[in-house]
Amino acid sequence: MSLLDVKNLKTYFHTRAGTTRAVDDVSFSIDKKEIVGVVGESGSGKSVTCHSMLGLLPQPPAKVEGGSVTFDGQELIGLPTSLLRAIRGKRISMVFQDPMSCLNPYLRIIDQVAEPILIHENASLEQAESRAIEMMKKVGIRDAEQRAHSYPHEFSGGMRQRVMIAMSLVTNPDLLLADEPTTALDVTVQARILEILRELRDDLGVAVLFVTHDLGVVANIADRVVVMYKGKIVEQGTVCDIFQNPSHPYVKGLLACRPSLDTKYRILPTVDDFLKTEDQADGSTTLGERPDAMERLAKLQEEEILDDPVEKPLETLLEVNDLGVHFHSGGGFLGKPPETVIAVDKVNLTIPKGKTLGLVGESGCGKTTLGRAILRLQQTCRGSVQYDGRELIGLTQADMLEYRKRMQIIFQDPYASLNPRQTIEQTLIEPLLVHKIGANRGQRRDRVVSLLEEVGLGAEFLLRYPHEFSGGQRQRISVARALAVEPEFVVCDECVSAMDVSVQAQVLNLLRELQGKRNLTYLFISHDLSVVKFMSDDIAVMKQGRIEEFGKANEVYENPQSDYTRELLEAVPRADF
Amino acid sequence: MFRFLIGRLFQGMLVLLALYTITFFLAKAMPGEPFTSEKNVSAETKANIRKLYGLDQPLWKQYFVYPKNIITEGSFGISTSKGRPVGDIILQSFPNSLLLGLCSLAFAIAIGVPIGVLSAVRKNSWVDWTCMAIAMIGICVPSFTIGPLLQIYAAAHIPGLKVAGWGNLQDVLLPAFTLGLVSAAYLARLTRGGILEVLSQDFVRTARAKGVSPTKVILKHTLRGGLLPAVAYLGPAFAALISGSFIVETIFQVPGMGQHFVNAATTRDEFLLLGLSLFFGFLIVVMNLLADLLTGFLDPRVRLAGETE
Structure with missing residues (x-):
């Protein structure tokens, strides 16, 4: 008998807008000590499946309409909450996606890690705390005795996720439900967390249900894979079967x-x-x-494509020399002593016309700040930015206007970067008005329509508001907005990071296609090394404000010179066998 | 911590200086002077009285003399309408207002916070709607309506409880209830909102996934963060409660500080007005400081300005 048996599980959401079949007739099972990966895009029902088992969904609107979940011979669906509570955190534990928001900011780490023991076992506070510290050491938290008494905000993201894992495993559960546990983390941290999970599975004999959208991660950690799409399981099997066949x-x-x-x-x-x-x-x-x-x-x-046999001499469009951005904090009247954070440290870069420079690095390395500094959206403190032979640093707002037209940016979050109170037409026409493009309303309108068509949308969307679009469509609108003034140079700042892989592919293709058609030059900023590799001609690897390595994309990936680049590349989970 | 306190002390002084300046010039901008309404007084006597109180000095001199006297002599001037030192008037009436304010605050917290928690836990049920409807009434109905209603009820149904007057400890009950009702209502609404905000956060789901019981989810994981908005409100509200209310004091005949605020304005008693304003300002500054310290205690993420890691 398997440890967990899910049979024909159906969870629907009943709202005024109608019924959504979030989980629709899902069946799978997990054996003892097995790691099963559940893969799917956002909205595929993978998280809802997880939450349904432990009765953690808000009811209403959610309702389990049918099916059964048998855990170690006991039916969980319909179990009274008081009995379910005895299983939660004791025999089935959960790890959630965002370690920043999933730990209680008001309680000390030790109180939170020891809490499951105190709830479920007849242990004294001292026993519970010493076991908690032991588990924290096991997941690789150094100086656990001291650090246990600090608060979550004093830990980094990776450390918090280790705390979450320690907290969920401290009662020796039989099953761990891990809901996107590494999605919010950098690749190197993610690699370490996956390693820890595998070790703990071997050490403690815990089975893991690993929910993720990332196929690479699943290939890396799971024994078996369940692929979900629109609430249904479309395929399940061993990792080898799924990926190879x-x-x-x-x-x-x-x-x-x-x-x-x-x-x-x-x-x-x-x-x-x-x-x-x-x-x-x-x-x-x-x-x-x-x-x-x-x-x-x-x-x-x-x-x-095959590489051009003859390297043509390339014309330089952008040249960054010795650029520095420092952030100052504190230093107010009787306030904190002033602190300086060096976000961008003496950076040198060149981008040839019509090419793409990929800028990779982990969160906080300064890549976004660098992108903004190049566009002068961010105050710099040293160095120069030469665009098409002209120095940008020090230009007045009026002189800069010409370059604002030639240089554009696409932001990461298409939900936050489009004004929710402007229609798509207003959003797209505004830059035309600023730069006095188009003689009259009719001409501008025609231009906006052709822009929308270029990014794969149509004139019928003009009068709609951003909230009426999906994430992928919004990012297309952002691309259209950036292209409205016919720029030569576009900074793409993590512009596909928030997207599902299938949507990401469409947007990447669009960017590629537009580059070919309009001879655009891109600065493509991303934390995802595979995406950057796909997009870029040259690559710059950034770490703590400095450029660690800069060179031709193929050369950097095939023969990395710096240790950090090598570490990054090795941390990327691979989906090949 | 020490840097923070020094900084706040400095800020507080600046606030009081600004408050003094505004009050001083507003008082001067009022038509008339303390003694203009006195009839049947010869011009010579009037001039003498004005000289006695220093009202004959040029404006800028008057502006500097008052703070100088506070610092050098600890004197807040002489009340022109009562003929007594302003300091004495405050010292005499403040203890009554303080007692009344503390009782009404205790009442407001004891009623408001539990109602707010209850409403949040039973969100969108009839319990929640009833509690919030009562809270809305508490905010809307003025104390000059509640006060007399309470008096009528007490006179008819609670033997031995005086409906007005000040002397026994039990005399504080009715005015404290009347005064605290509005704060209780605000507290209930703020607590409800704060708790709901925290309940929607991810770490509450984490707690539930650990098997924490619903009661403990509220008491251990939610209450601390949920009370933050209420604490921010309580600082200035507390200062207002202990500095007296003209209406409540009048209805229940409490010899508190509130009456002097109104009297000082109507009799153009400049020095009493300045003294009371500065005292009230001082209370506000201190209570806000206490509220900030309490916030820092409740929320470990808040680092008070001046603290280093």
């Missing part, structure tokens, strides 16, 4: 559309190249395979 078109698409460090496509395949969806009258969706999937893929492969 996927049978469902969605899974094929998902695997193909993710750029890996070895991708050779010029244009990424998308899920739509494989999957045909048909919405049925009763609200469900049927999924089918495109008959022409193979031909589509073959066509993409034909476009595989």
Whole structure:
């Protein structure tokens, strides 16, 4: 008998807008000491599946409509909350996505880690605390005795996630539900956390249900994989089966559309190249395979590029010399003593016209600040930025206006960077007005329509507001906004980081296509090394404000010179066998 | 911590200086002077009285003399309407207001916080709606309505409780209830909002996933953060409560400080007005400081300005 048996689980959300089948007839099982990965894009129902088992969903609107979840012979669905509580945190524990918000900021670490023992076992406070500290050491928290008495905000993201894991395993549970436990973390930290989880599985014999959107992570940690799409399981099997021999078109698409460090496509395949969806009258969706999937893929492969045999001399568009950005804090009247944080430290870069420079680094390394400093959206304290032969630092606002037209930026979060109170038309026309493009309303409108068409949307969207669009569509609008003034140079600041892989592939393809059509130059900022590899001609690796390594993309990836680059590359979870 | 206190002391002095300046010039801008309404007094006597109180000096001199006297002699001037030192008037009436204020505060916390917690826990149920409706009434109905209603009720149903007057300890009950009702209502609403805000956060779900019981989720994981808005409100509210209320004091005949605020303004008693304003300002500064210290104690993420890691 397996440890956990989920059979025909159905969880629906009943709202005024109608019923959403978040989890629709899902069945799978987990054996003792097994790691099962649940993969899917946002909204596929993977988290809801997890939460349904422990009754952690807000009810209403959520309701488990049917099915059963058997844990060690006991039915969990319909179990009274008081009995369920005895299982939560004792036999089944959870680790959540965001370690920043999932620990109680008002309580000391030790109180939180020891709490499950005090709730579920007849242990004294001293016993509970010493066991908590022991577990914290096991997950790799150094000086656990001292650090245990500090508060969550005094820990880094990776350390907090270790605290979460220690807290969930301190009662020796049989099953750990890990809901996107490494999504909010840098790759090197993620690699370490995955390692810890694997070690603990061997040490403590805990089974893990590992929910993630990242195929690479799943390949790395799981024994078996369950792939979910729109509330249903589309395929499940061992990791090898799924990755080497996927049978469902969605899974094929998902695997193909993710750029890996070895991708050779010029244009990424998308899920739509494989999957045909048909919405049925009763609200469900049927999924089918495109008959022409193979031909589509073959066509993409034909476009595989070979490096230009002759290197043409390239014209430099942007040259950054010795650039520095310092942040000052404190130093107020009787306030904190002044502190200086060096965000960007003596950076030198060049970007040739029509090429893409990829800028990678972990969170807090200064890559976003550097991008903004180049556009003069951020005050610099030293160095120069030469654009097309002209020094930008020190230009007046009026002189800078010309360059604002030529240099644009696409921001990370398409939800936050579009004004929610402006229609798409207003958003797109504003830059035209600022830069006096188009003679009259009609001309500007035509231009906006052609822009929308260029990014794959249409004139019918003009009068809508941002909240009416999906994340991918919004990012297309952001791209259109940046391109409205016909810039030559675009900073893409983590512009696909918030997206599912299938949407990411579409946006990356769009950026590539536009670059070819308009001879654009990109500064492509990302923490995702595979995406940067796919996009870039040159690569700069950044660490703590400095450029660690700068060179041709292929050379940097194939033969990294600095230890840090090597560490980053090794930390990327790979989905190949 | 020490740096923080020094800094705040400095800020407090600046606040009091600004308060003094504004009050001083506003008082001077009022039509008339302390003795203009005195009839049947010869011009010579009037001039003598004005000289006695220093009102014949040029404006800028008067502006500097008052603070100088506070610092050098500890004197807040002589009340022109009562003929007594302003300091004495405050010292005599403040203890009564303080007692009344403390009782009404205790009452407000004892009623407001539990109601707020209850409302939050039973969000969108009839319990919540009833509690919030009562709180809304508490905010809307003025004390000059509640006070007399309470008096009528007490006179008819509670033998041995005086409806007005000041002398026994039990005399504080009715005015404290009347005075504290509005604060209790505000506290209930702020506590409810604060708790709901915290309940929606991820770490509460973590606690539930650990198997923490619903009671403990509230008491251990939520209350501390949920009380922060209420604490921020309590600082200035407390200062207002202990500095007296004209209406409540009048209804229940409490010899508190509130009456002097109104009298000082109507009799153009400049020195009493200045003294009371500065005293009230001082209370506000101190109570806000206490509220900030309490916030720092409740929320470990708050580092008071001047503290280093």
